[in-house]
Structure formats: structure tokens, C-alpha cells
Amino acid sequence: MNSDKTIRTALKANAAFCASGGLVALGGAWVLSDPLGVPAPVLAAVGAVLIPYAALLLVWSRRRPFRRLEGWMAVAGDLAWVIGSALILGLGLGSLTTAGVWVVGLVGLVVLDFALAQIIGLRRLGSEVDDHAVVGDLETGLDDPS
Numbered sequence: 001m002n003s004d005k006t007i008r009t010a011l012k013a014n015a016a017f018c019a020s021g022g023l024v025a026l027g028g029a030w031v032l033s034d035p036l037g038v039p040a041p042v043l044a045a046v047g048a049v050l051i052p053y054a055a056l057l058l059v060w061s062r063r064r065p066f067r068r069l070e071g072w073m074a075v076a077g078d079l080a081w082v083i084g085s086a087l088i089l090g091l092g093l094g095s096l097t098t099a100g101v102w103v104v105g106l107v108g109l110v111v112l113d114f115a116l117a118q119i120i121g122l123r124r125l126g127s128e129v130d131d132h133a134v135v136g137d138l139e140t141g142l143d144d145p146s
Contacts, residue, residue: 004066007121011061011074014114015054021107022050036100053077071122078115082108 025032026047033040060070085108088094089101096104 003125004121006124007066007071007118008061010114010117010121011057011071014074014078014118015057015061017110017114018050018054018057022047022054025050035097036103037095037097038100066125068122068125071118071125075115075118075122078111078118081111082115085111 024047025043029040029043029047032038032043036043057074060067060074063070085104088096088104089108094100
């Protein structure tokens with residue numbers, strides 16, 4: 001087993017979750033707004049941010065060699081989401097319905113799980129990882145067939 005398999009799998013799963021959540025939020029914003037207690041433009045904006053973020057996670061998961069900095073950037077993004085979710089719930093921000101509270105809480109827990117899986121994957125990385133590669137160098141990064 002490659003030492004980078006865990007982080008790559010975690011990033012791909014995170015990307016799939018972000019893409020599906022983004023599509024639901026963007027496409028269903030006006031339908032989900034009332035049941036969740038979240039303004040439709042806010043849901044649409046969240047979806048519009050999640051979709052390109054998912055694409056970025058997928059690019060990072062496929063880059064060869066894997067770049068540790070990008071893994072930590074994904075962890076930081078996930079932890080920012082978790083903190084934001086906790087603040088929304090803890091401070092009672094917005095006018096979330098009971099369903100909205102559950103959705104924010106459960107999604108926050110799933111995102112925390114992704115952060116933890118990515119941290120585990122980053123800790124398993126071997127010395128072959130390029131810590132100093134240029135972040136914008138996509139030329140060598142998309143040759144992973146998986």
C-alpha cells in the first residue's frame with residue numbers, strides 16, 4: 001500500500017461530498033430554504049463555493065507527487081467549516097429550523113471526519129512527498145488514472 005493512499009482517498013471522498021452538497025445547495029436553494037430556515041441566496045452561494053472547492057480537492061488528490069501543503073490546506077478549510085458550523089449553532093445565528101440545525105450539525109460532523117481522515121493520511125506520508133513543490137505546477141499533477 002502506498003503511503004499516500006489514505007490522504008488521496010480522504011481528499012477524493014471529501015471532494016465527492018462537497019460536489020454533491022454543492023449541487024444540492026445550488027440547485028435546490030429555493031426548495032430547501034424554508035424547511036432549513038436558510039435564505040435561498042445563502043444556500044446558492046454555499047453551493048457555488050463548494051463546487052469549485054470540490055474540483056480543487058480532486059486536483060490535489062491526483063497530483064504527483066502529493067504535496068503535503070495542499071493536504072494541510074484542505075484540513076484548514078475543513079476545520080474552518082467546522083468552526084463556522086459550531087458558531088452558527090452555538091450562537092444561534094440565523095433563523096434555522098429544527099431541520100436546519102440538524103443539517104448544519106450533521107454536515108459539520110461529516111466535515112470534521114474528513115479533516116481527521118486527512119490528518120491521519122498526512123501523518124502516514126513517507127519521505128517521498130514533495131514538500132517544496134510549486135503549488136501552481138499542474139503539469140506533473142494529473143497523471144493519476146484513479
